[in-house]
Amino acid sequence: MxxxxxxxxxxxxxxxxxxxxxxxxxxxxxxxxxxxxxxxGQNPPVLWIGCSDSRVPANQITNTLPGDIFVHRNIANVVTHSDMSLLSVLDYSVNVLKVKHIIVCGHYGCGGVAAALSNKEFGLIDNWLRHIKDIYRIHEREMSTIKDPQRRADRMVELNAIEGAANVMSTSIVQNAWATGQSLSVHAWAYSLKTGLITDLKVSASSADDVSPVFKLKFD
Known part of the structure; x- marks a missing residue:
């Protein structure tokens, strides 16, 4: 160190x-x-939605090269339906680059997630962290059963990635791609800074069948 x-x-x-x-x-x-x-030119098969943390570079931790992964990063890899920056990246990736996989990757030890779990006031970023607090509210019953602070933070990292992947699946961009028969899968991962290993959170979708009914869109 x-x-x-x-x-x-x-x-x-x-x-x-x-x-x-x-x-x-x-x-x-x-x-x-x-x-x-x-x-x-570029023809990456993967879109990576990850945290801005300098210790989580998409290419290095997946042993890939420049040109292999299209990347969008923000604080705590948050995915919301109103983030035009993310949606622009998603639209370009799906409709122009024709990526095959979209990965939402969180990481254990995420400062953004830890901040969201606290009651501290940090400033402007509090508005961004609110999205993570909303995820906590959705999963409050499960989270309330976890007493160990480290385990609570780790589980919140996982839930944030899982909900992020679900939000990607719910976009009209991804659902339209599926409706037209495009080969596209969405996944949720969590990366460990301590071991360097990625955990597949076993949340994947390759069709609208995996989307919650309330979010399903009909295309004529």
Whole structure:
């Protein structure tokens, strides 16, 4: 941990630019046509909706390359039906990129989830965290049975990802794709900072049959 802090202390504006040059040089040594191929276009099969936490980079933890995953990140990987930024990313991913999988990935130890579980006032972000508090309210009976604070936070991370995936499934964007026969699946995951491993929360859908009846849309 001390080495990590030392490394971060050495990061400056100029070091970032120098790091970019070094990365380009090393990459071209391995593959001279790497950037030509990247510049030709993208065809990622996956949309990743994750937390903005700097410790949860989608490509690294899934051992994939640039061009493999289209990414949207926000505080605590919240998915709401009124977030135009997320909906724009979702629409582009589904209707233009034709991704095959949409993954909502939370992570244990999420500061946003921990803040939502507290009664502290943080400022502007309280309005964003309210979405997580609403999820707590929906699952309050289950949450009230969990006495251990760490386990409560971990379970809230899971429920937040599960509800996020459900909200993705409920969008007209995804339901329209399913109605037209597009191959598309939605999943909920949770990542552990302590182990580096991803837990599949076993919440997946590949058709409107998995959507709650009240959210199902009819397409003529």
């Amino acid at each position: 001390a080495n990590q802090h030392k490394h971060q202390e050495n990061i400056t504006y100029d070091s970032l630019l120098e790091g970019n040059k070094a990365w380009v040089e090393e990459t071209l040594k391995l593959d001279k046509g790497y950037f030509d191929k990247l510049a030709a």
